[in-house]
Amino acid sequence: GAGVSQSPSNKVTEKGKDVELRCDPISGHTALYWYRQRLGQGLEFLIYFQGNSAPDKSGLPSDRFSAERTGESVSTLTIQRTQQEDSAVYLCASSLTGQGGEKLFFGSGTQLSVL
Amino acid sequence: AQSVTQPDIHITVSEGASLELRCNYSYGATPYLFWYVQSPGQGLQLLLKYFSGDTLVQGIKGFEAEFKRSQSSFNLRKPSVHWSDAAEYFCAVGAAGYQKVTFGTGTKLQVIP
Numbered sequence: 095g096a097g098v099s100q101s102p103s104n105k106v107t108e109k110g111k112d113v114e115l116r117c118d119p120i121s122g123h124t125a126l127y128w129y130r131q132r133l134g135q136g137l138e139f140l141i142y143f144q145g146n147s148a149p150d151k152s153g154l155p156s157d158r159f160s161a162e163r164t165g166e167s168v169s170t171l172t173i174q175r176t177q178q179e180d181s182a183v184y185l186c187a188s189s190l191t192g193q194g195g196e197k198l199f200f201g202s203g204t205q206l207s208v209l
Numbered sequence: 210a211q212s213v214t215q216p217d218i219h220i221t222v223s224e225g226a227s228l229e230l231r232c233n234y235s236y237g238a239t240p241y242l243f244w245y246v247q248s249p250g251q252g253l254q255l256l257l258k259y260f261s262g263d264t265l266v267q268g269i270k271g272f273e274a275e276f277k278r279s280q281s282s283f284n285l286r287k288p289s290v291h292w293s294d295a296a297e298y299f300c301a302v303g304a305a306g307y308q309k310v311t312f313g314t315g316t317k318l319q320v321i322p
Contacts, residue, residue: 125308139309139310200253
């Protein structure tokens with residue numbers, strides 16, 4: 095596609111429910127990243143994919159968070175048993191090869207609100 | 210571990226005035242350094258990046274940044290700010306061969322007439 099696409103753009107859920115956030119990277123981009131942006135804070139690295147493998151999962155906050163990627167395409171970030179502190183904007187980015195120093199192309203994010 | 214500090218949470222400047230946003234990084238080797246901008250309702254966009262060569266880097270929208278190794282800084286500058294520059298600016302650090310890019314907490318820029 096022309097840019098990184100994320101869906102839904104907004105998600106309101108009740109505490110304890112599971113949510114799935116989707117990211118469709120730019121076609122041909124092998125690297126994909128998930129970041130979390132809490133209100134008034136910077137971007138918090140969650141995970142990145144090189145192809146469909148995830149060499150670095152160090153940023154996932156807890157075992158309630160998981161992510162997968164099919165091939166070099168769509169990625170899904172799943173949050174189980176959501177908590178109020180999970181409320182944030184979840185940003186996805188992709189880059190062509192994943193080499194250090196590459197420009198990241200960001201989506202518009204998914205605003206998650208946990209009531 | 211790499212880290213980035215943006216000491217200014219919020220800055221207000223008058224339209225037409227000069228701007229400098231501060232960024233300090235921590236990394237053992239020569240880092241990749243970036244500035245991204247997040248305008249209201251829009252995704253993050255790369256303004257400029259530095260890895261090697263000339264320490265003064267030119268970016269889009271009239272922005273520039275200077276790498277100072279001795280001060281571990283990569284400050285963003287613009288000679289004359291426009292109202293459309295109001296946005297949040299993020300400094301980031303990465304490393305060759307290592308794909309994780311670490312972002313600072315951001316500086317929100319307000320431009321007044």
